[in-house]
């Protein structure tokens with residue numbers, strides 16, 4: 001399967017729920033809207049996966065909302081992992097429920113996880129996400145590593161004036177742990193004036209971000225950061 005630019009499409013993201021237990025400032029700037037549609041069933045997710053694999057998809061990512069809120073997430077993972085032709089099954093999570101689920105997810109066939117973490121400071125974490133859960137997420141990251149859901153990737157949305165003094169701390173984490181830290185540019189969400197103001201106030205470009213990592217700017221790291229931008 002190719003897009004009109006001749007790029008091969010072998011990657012599919014499946015949103016398994018709209019529901020979320022976090023209220024991140026950038027994701028829900030207009031407030032959290034309760035889910036309006038019922039989520040795909042396990043059988044429907046498996047059917048979509050089979051159809052996609054038949055078209056050449058080999059990599060699947062489960063996302064949301066917060067996918068670990070699904071009570072049947074282990075069944076979902078098992079169903080997708082057992083579809084012949086799925087070579088890489090990943091999941092993006094806020095990490096809150098990961099400590100208790102990591103082992104079962106791995107046993108069900110999940111290969112790896114991306115965990116969203118925008119700050120290493122507890123108070124800031126609560127301000128960004130609306131929930132005081134830094135410790136739970138950190139425990140989730142450690143559990144993912146122990147369950148070999150590797151490489152463990154940490155997604156950091158760069159936010160001017162909120163976490164832009166922590167970029168080097170995040171980068172340094174990769175020296176102490178086998179984790180990948182990936183900085184993500186803020187995307188505009190919503191079309192009203194408040195959403196536009198929010199974006200203008202907090203957006204930091206990848207170029208500025210790299211320039212603000214003095215230790216890394218001297219090395220090969222910026223090239224690696226530019227190459228690996230999918231989340």
Ligand SMILES: C[S@@+](CC[C@H](N)C(=O)[O-])C[C@H]1O[C@@H](n2cnc3c(N)ncnc32)[C@H](O)[C@@H]1O
Nearest residue numbers: 026027064065066092093094116155185186187
């Ligand atoms: C929408 S969340 C869904 C999966 C899961 N709940 C999580 O927190 O990872 C997926 C990723 O999108 C990021 N994200 C959400 N809104 C964004 C925005 N406006 N700009 C950039 N990234 C955003 C989150 O930080 C997270 O890393």
